[in-house]
Amino acid sequence: MNYTNWYRISMLFILAVALSSCKLGRFVVYNFADIKDYKKFPSRALVSHENKFMFDSTAHGTYPKSIKVSNKKDSVSLDWLLEHHSTVAFLIIKNDTIQYEKYFKGYNKESIIPSFSMAKSVTSILIGCAIDDGLIKSVDEPVKHYLPELEKNGFGKVTIKHLLQMTSALDFSESYFNPFSEAASFYYGRNLKREVSKLKLKGEPGQKFDYVSGNTQLLGAVLESALKGKTVTQYFQEKLWTPLEMEYDGSWSIDKKNHGTEKAFCCINARARDFAKIGRLYLNKGNWNGKQIVSRKWVEESIKADATEGGADYYKYQWWLPSANGDFMAEGILGQYIYVNPSKKMIIVRMGKDGGGVNWSDFFMALANRSDK
Structure with missing residues (x-):
């Protein structure tokens, strides 16, 4: 040379x-965000329970073996459709029984996959747990009670409910393509507390739905303040990871190694089966095998459509509401989903390298509607 x-x-x-x-x-x-990102960031560990909850399984699942695709002359197998549309894991669970479980592109049931924005729904559950525990009084409390430093930024009227419903009027760019956006600063930066302290509003809270990750990171900051020394990951372990008898260890990505802050808006790293247990908890109204993990009232309030005070009828407390039929889902940017259909007693988990060009919420609803046939 x-x-x-x-x-x-x-x-x-x-x-x-x-x-x-x-x-x-x-x-x-x-x-750009990638499903290997859990390797790039420091994290706090989540430890699996010594007693592991396992879904039953069947070799004769109630799911369609072939599916008609609009740009194909003939029907294709479910396996083909998933594999050719960037899916790495897909589970269909009905009546607590795995009807279908397949992995693609080198992934298997032990593969770690980051949640991306599905973590928003988990953060919401933890807010509910904190209210149950008396650490937070109610969703109507002003954010300034927990983050007084934000009052000077115009947050005097912003409540926890505004953050949960994405109606805070937060001035926040959700673009992950712009390196100078707030979303990029939150995702790639190493000082979330500093970034949160700079947040401001662009209008009056309670007027309009605007999906931005800053709302969820603020929820994480509120929760951390309420916990008084305990980390968000520790609370997650205590309130959900251990009680739900997770099968595998997991982690929550943080901004820096020493005294880091959880990326509450995105980054829980786990296996598909354990993500399904989050869906099972809410399918059963917060009850886990006879023990109420989070109050039924909170679960019902979290997934009930409410278009008042600027809210959207397709989104509630960090959960998406794809139809008026009571189904709901957590969603991540690369096509990560936990879909729950209570009337069919069905949970679907889809994890992907990207969205794969499929309208997954419609696809899940179609699968649910065909599950009894």
């Missing part, structure tokens, strides 16, 4: 190291 080539390679290496040491650099190096 001559000196010129050696020099160029050295300079590229130094540039890469320099870039990776800052938010902009990490944005350039990582480029």
